[in-house]
Amino acid sequence: MTAIEEGEFIEEVRFPLAVDGCRYRFDEVAMRRGDFAIVSLAVVASASEIALTIGGVADRPVTRRWPRSADLPAVLAAFAWDLQAQSDPHVSASYRRHLVRSLGQRLITEVLDETVS
Numbered sequence: 344m345t346a347i348e349e350g351e352f353i354e355e356v357r358f359p360l361a362v363d364g365c366r367y368r369f370d371e372v373a374m375r376r377g378d379f380a381i382v383s384l385a386v387v388a389s390a391s392e393i394a395l396t397i398g399g400v401a402d403r404p405v406t407r408r409w410p411r412s413a414d415l416p417a418v419l420a421a422f423a424w425d426l427q428a429q430s431d432p433h434v435s436a437s438y439r440r441h442l443v444r445s446l447g448q449r450l451i452t453e454v455l456d457e458t459v460s
Contacts, residue, residue, distance in 0.1 A: 365389045366457055368450040371399070372442055374433060381434050382442040388454045395419075395447055400426040400439050411455070419447045 347353065361367065371383035383398035393411055398404040407422050423443040428436035 362389070366454045368454045370446055370450055372446070382439055382446065384443070384446050384450055386447075386450045386454050388451070393451060393455075395422065395451065397422070397426060397443055397447075400428045400443065415448060415451060416444070419444045422447070 366388050368386045369384065371380035373380050380399045382400055383404075385396040385398075387394045388411070391411060392408055393413075394406055394408045396404050396406040405426060407418070407425075409418050423440040426440075426443065428439040428443075430436045
């Protein structure tokens with residue numbers, strides 16, 4: 344959704360270009376195809392750093408960066424708690440934290456397996 348007001352229109356959308364040497368992954372979980380995501384995750388990995396952005400958990404998307412050498416399960420657990428997930432009628436805060444940890448681990452492992460150090 345946008346914050347567009349009645350009578351306004353979108354004139355331009357910009358997306359950053361891919362950076363050489365970086366690899367990317369995205370995934371999301373929704374109740375039904377096309378619904379708003381319960382959790383969305385975007386990963387960017389370079390030779391030295393991992394960046395993970397989480398949407399659908401906090402009031403806005405949040406990005407965390409860390410060195411590739413960091414303890415991934417510990418980083419993901421801390422990140423999941425720092426987002427201060429809230430339960431709603433569709434899903435519990437505990438399940439959102441679980442998705443951040445489990446899907447984050449899977450996506451990051453996938454992207455690291457294909458990067459060249």
